[in-house]
Amino acid sequence: MTSFSAVIASVLVALLILFQIRRTRMPGSAVGSPADTELLRQRYNNYAFAVSDEAAGMERTNEAFREQTDFRRSAGFRPPRLSGRHILPTPPAMFSRGRFRRASFENEPHPCHVKSSVELPDSGRQSRHDERFGATLDLLPLAILAANPQGQILFANAAAEKLFGYSREELSGVAINELVPALQLNACVADSAHADLPLAGREWDGHRDLVAKRRDGTEFPAEVTINPVSWENEACTLTIVIDRTERYELLRNRQQLAHLTRVSTLGELAGSLAHELNQPLTAILSNAQAAQRFLATEPVDLAEVREILHDLVEDNHRASEVIRKIRALVKKGELEAVPLSIASVIRDVALLVHSDAIVRGIRVRVAVTPELPPVHGDKVQLQQVVLNLLLNAFDALESCSALNREVAIEVTPEGGDLIRVAVRDGGTGLAGNTFDKLFLPFFTSKRDGLGLGLSISRSIVEMHGGRIWAQNNEDRGAVFYFTLPTGARAERSFPRGQP
Amino acid sequence: MIEATSTVFVVDDDDAVCRALTRLIRSAGYCVESFGSAREFLECRPYIQGCACLVLDVGLPDINGLELQNELNALNRTLPIIFITGHGDISMTVRAMKAGATDFLAKPVRDSELLPAIANALRVSSQALSSRIELDCIHHRMARLTPREREVLALLVEGRLNKQVACELGVAEKTIKVHRARVMEKMEVHSLVELARVADKVCTPLSPG
Numbered sequence: 212m213t214s215f216s217a218v219i220a221s222v223l224v225a226l227l228i229l230f231q232i233r234r235t236r237m238p239g240s241a242v243g244s245p246a247d248t249e250l251l252r253q254r255y256n257n258y259a260f261a262v263s264d265e266a267a268g269m270e271r272t273n274e275a276f277r278e279q280t281d282f283r284r285s286a287g288f289r290p291p292r293l294s295g296r297h298i299l300p301t302p303p304a305m306f307s308r309g310r311f312r313r314a315s316f317e318n319e320p321h322p323c324h325v326k327s328s329v330e331l332p333d334s335g336r337q338s339r340h341d342e343r344f345g346a347t348l349d350l351l352p353l354a355i356l357a358a359n360p361q362g363q364i365l366f367a368n369a370a371a372e373k374l375f376g377y378s379r380e381e382l383s384g385v386a387i388n389e390l391v392p393a394l395q396l397n398a399c400v401a402d403s404a405h406a407d408l409p410l411a412g413r414e415w416d417g418h419r420d421l422v423a424k425r426r427d428g429t430e431f432p433a434e435v436t437i438n439p440v441s442w443e444n445e446a447c448t449l450t451i452v453i454d455r456t457e458r459y460e461l462l463r464n465r466q467q468l469a470h471l472t473r474v475s476t477l478g479e480l481a482g483s484l485a486h487e488l489n490q491p492l493t494a495i496l497s498n499a500q501a502a503q504r505f506l507a508t509e510p511v512d513l514a515e516v517r518e519i520l521h522d523l524v525e526d527n528h529r530a531s532e533v534i535r536k537i538r539a540l541v542k543k544g545e546l547e548a549v550p551l552s553i554a555s556v557i558r559d560v561a562l563l564v565h566s567d568a569i570v571r572g573i574r575v576r577v578a579v580t581p582e583l584p585p586v587h588g589d590k591v592q593l594q595q596v597v598l599n600l601l602l603n604a605f606d607a608l609e610s611c612s613a614l615n616r617e618v619a620i621e622v623t624p625e626g627g628d629l630i631r632v633a634v635r636d637g638g639t640g641l642a643g644n645t646f647d648k649l650f651l652p653f654f655t656s657k658r659d660g661l662g663l664g665l666s667i668s669r670s671i672v673e674m675h676g677g678r679i680w681a682q683n684n685e686d687r688g689a690v691f692y693f694t695l696p697t698g699a700r701a702e703r704s705f706p707r708g709q710p
Numbered sequence: 711m712i713e714a715t716s717t718v719f720v721v722d723d724d725d726a727v728c729r730a731l732t733r734l735i736r737s738a739g740y741c742v743e744s745f746g747s748a749r750e751f752l753e754c755r756p757y758i759q760g761c762a763c764l765v766l767d768v769g770l771p772d773i774n775g776l777e778l779q780n781e782l783n784a785l786n787r788t789l790p791i792i793f794i795t796g797h798g799d800i801s802m803t804v805r806a807m808k809a810g811a812t813d814f815l816a817k818p819v820r821d822s823e824l825l826p827a828i829a830n831a832l833r834v835s836s837q838a839l840s841s842r843i844e845l846d847c848i849h850h851r852m853a854r855l856t857p858r859e860r861e862v863l864a865l866l867v868e869g870r871l872n873k874q875v876a877c878e879l880g881v882a883e884k885t886i887k888v889h890r891a892r893v894m895e896k897m898e899v900h901s902l903v904e905l906a907r908v909a910d911k912v913c914t915p916l917s918p919g
Contacts, residue, residue: 486769486796490724493796493818497730500821504737519733526726569723569769570797 354452357440358387365447374454376426387450391423391435394450423452432459465670470543472663473595476602477540483567484537491530498523536563539591540598550585551593553622553630553695560597561620564605572616573608575601579622583630584697588675593695596671596679599664600634600691606657607638607688615687629677629694637688641681649681668693716761716832720744721751721778722794723770727817731765731794731824738825740832748773752781758789761839763812763831765824768795768802776802779809788838790831794819841911848912854896862889866902867909 345366348355354371358364367375367382375382375390388394423433436451477484502519505512536559561575568575586593597620604618615637625631641649648654650669655662665679672679672693679693718740722728725746732744745751748770764782768775779791792813793806803814812834813827855863858879865875872890876883899905 482797489796489817490727494724494726494730496818496820497727497734497824501730501734501737504734504821508737515733522726522729526730529726566769566796569771572774574771 354454356382356387356390356450356452358448358450360446360448362387364390371452374425374452375423389424391421391433391450391452393421394419394435394437420455423454431456465667466546467543468663469592469595469667469671472661472667473540473591473598475661476595476598476664477537479602480563480567483565483570484533484563486566486570487533487563488530491526491533494526495523495530498526533562540594542591544591546589546592548588549590550587551590553583553586553593553632554579556590556593557597557620557622557632560594560601563598564601567602567605568618571605571608572613573605574617576617576619578619580624583622583624584628586630586675586695586697588695592671593675596668596693597632597634599668600693603664603691604634604636604638607636607640609638611638625694628696628698630697631692631694633690633692635684635688635690637684637686640683640687641689646681650679716763716835717741717743717758718828718832719751719755719762719764719789721746721748721764721770721775722767723747724767727767731819734821734824735765735828738821738828740828747771748775748778748781751778758787761832761836763790763792763828763835765792765794765828768793768798768806776805776809779806779811783809788835788842790834790838792824792827792831794824845911848897848908851897852912855893859889859893859896862886863893863897863905863909866890866893867906 345368348366348368349370351368352370353368354374355366355368356364356371357366364382364385364387367377367379369379371382372379377385382390419435419437421433421435422430423435424430432455434453434455436453438449438451440447440449498519502516502523505515505519540563557577557579561577564575601618601620608616608618617637619633619635621633621635623631623633642656645654645656650665651662652666653662654666669679672695675695677693677695679691681689681691683689718735720728720731720735720742721744722731723746728744728746732742735742743755745754749772751764752773766775766778770778773781775791775793775795782789782791790812791806791810792815793803793811794815794817795802796817798814798816806814812831815823815827852860861879862875865878870878872883872886875890876886879886894900894905897905897908899908
């Protein structure tokens with residue numbers, strides 16, 4: 212879906228770039244390959260756009276910009292680098308005073324050879340330019356809104372009409388915030404003011420996940436890209452709105468599936484979890500009854516009673532922690548991306564399976580390299596991955612002798628900005644032909660397994676920008692690895708906030 | 711007074727539970743020693759002097775409670791065990807009781823269950839202790855007998871008369887009389903009935919509990 216939108220955005224950018232290309236006095240400039248030309252001609256119905264000489268004058272004022280422009284000229288009318296996110300590696304696309312006009316394809320083999328703007332009378336040309344530009348935008352399957360700095364819509368294309376349910380006339384002059392309430396054009400305009408800064412210096416990449424509103428009042432998740440453009444020397448914005456309902460539904464379904472498997476896993480663990488809760492309750496009862504007995508004897512040992520009360524508070528806290536952890540895993544919440552210590556994620560899971568391990572006679576060894584940087588992600592989902600790998604390891608040890616019943620979790624840094632978690636068991640290992648199927652849905656080697664655990668783990672890890680894989684140990688058993696990015700890379704990789 | 715000299719051992723891997731149980735048992739006036747694992751207990755307490763019992767969690771890492779019970783039985787240590795567990799089932803209970811546990815309690819355990827169970831276990835321990843002391847004493851006395859005297863003793867406690875014993879061993883009845891007097895003296899008994907009872911204890915192995 213994302214690559215599709217990137218392609219569409221790239222095409223759009225190509226159009227925008229076309230506004231600045233080629234002056235007639237540059238001989239041999241602005242020539243694409245004949246194939247490219249043909250493609251463009253078919254696609255855009257013989258429309259191309261040219262900048263006026265005034266724009267060229269503006270360009271001359273910017274020395275740094277010229278080099279890039281020259282490069283573009285020599286490269287033909289396609290800019291050297293196009294991407295949906297980084298709309299322009301140069302100052303914002305210029306409508307060049309709104310003048311664009313029919314390119315003279317009849318002049319082939321120089322299809323983009325542009326005639327001077329003075330050749331046509333100014334008034335009629337302006338409206339025709341707008342018309343043609345609008346017609347071009349109408350061809351795009353993306354909702355596009357052009358707005359002035361006050362946020363009023365100047366233009367909406369056909370896809371926008373369809374998406375929002377308003378007619379073009381109704382949209383004209385309407386505040387863009389009516390359609391996308393959370394949209395802040397100011398940020399973009401401010402950004403465009405610094406458009407001459409090198410791209411790397413700009414943090415904003417023009418891409419937001421926001422909630423948009425249709426005419427009938429229904430809301431839908433939308434990916435909004437704002438592109439600063441110049442119109443009659445005024446900073447304007449071109450807003451592309453992509454309906455993300457389907458992607459959101461997909462994500463939601465995946466989350467629901469993850470939740471279901473989490474709940475069913477906890478169901479399997481119910482006995483152990485009850486025991487985990489029973490321990491503090493046992494301590495509380497014995498402590499309380501001991502206190503009663505101490506209080507009944509003379510003289511009362513106050514120090515002892517004080518100590519008991521302290522322990523009672525601790526035990527109570529421990530019981531509520533167990534409940535809190537269970538509830539967190541059962542909870543059906545939205546994804547929450549926060550900085551996390553992977554050690555605490557593992558510790559929480561180890562606590563939940565503590566009793567299960569004892570009943571199965573399994574030792575769990577956790578070794579975490581100290582002072583690891585935090586990862587960025589959803590605690591519950593990462594716990595689910597660790598829980599799943601840990602319980603799989605427990606199952607793998609089912610037929611092992613008591614001596615080999617050990618599961619080791621190791622967390623180590625990997626490269627500059629990754630950490631690697633390894634869950635190692637001493638079981639029977641994985642059969643050679645299962646490696647490529649392990650992480651596929653509904654693949655299971657267990658008699659009563661659903662085959663969803665590892666596939667969900669993979670989708671969770673990948674969503675966090677990591678990777679998951681498995682291999683057999685040299686001596687015995689298997690090891691499952693997953694990596695997670697840390698630091699700035701981690702924040703980038705996690706999906707943006709969902710509506 | 712059992713309480714004054716007896717020790718209650720607590721083995722539970724959960725620190726909080728271990729501390730709370732220790733406290734509760736101490737509040738009843740017993741001397742308590744607690745251990746975090748079965749191995750620790752085995753290492754620290756290879757021999758137990760005096761009257762004692764063990765409050766033992768079933769679900770322990772390393773060696774679980776039932777395995778510890780087996781090891782203690784194999785070492786022929788008569789230490790009454792009260793099991794406590796969070797997730798006990800029937801088969802586990804049966805196994806523990808068959809192996810000689812005095813009680814099997816579910817967590818959380820109330821003082822009204824635990825303390826009587828401990829009192830009972832200590833009573834068992836005390837009885838076992840006194841019979842062991844008595845047995846040791848008898849063995850000690852028997853060790854003083856000569857082989858011939860032992861032969862005489864064996865025949866006497868079977869109910870044979872001096873004459874019959876003499877005939878069996880092929881010696882004079884007068885000699886047997888001398889042997890018999892020595893046996894009575896060395897075994898520190900005053901009648902044939904008493905001698906028979908003492909000898910009986912040695913021959914019949916004492917079952918634990």
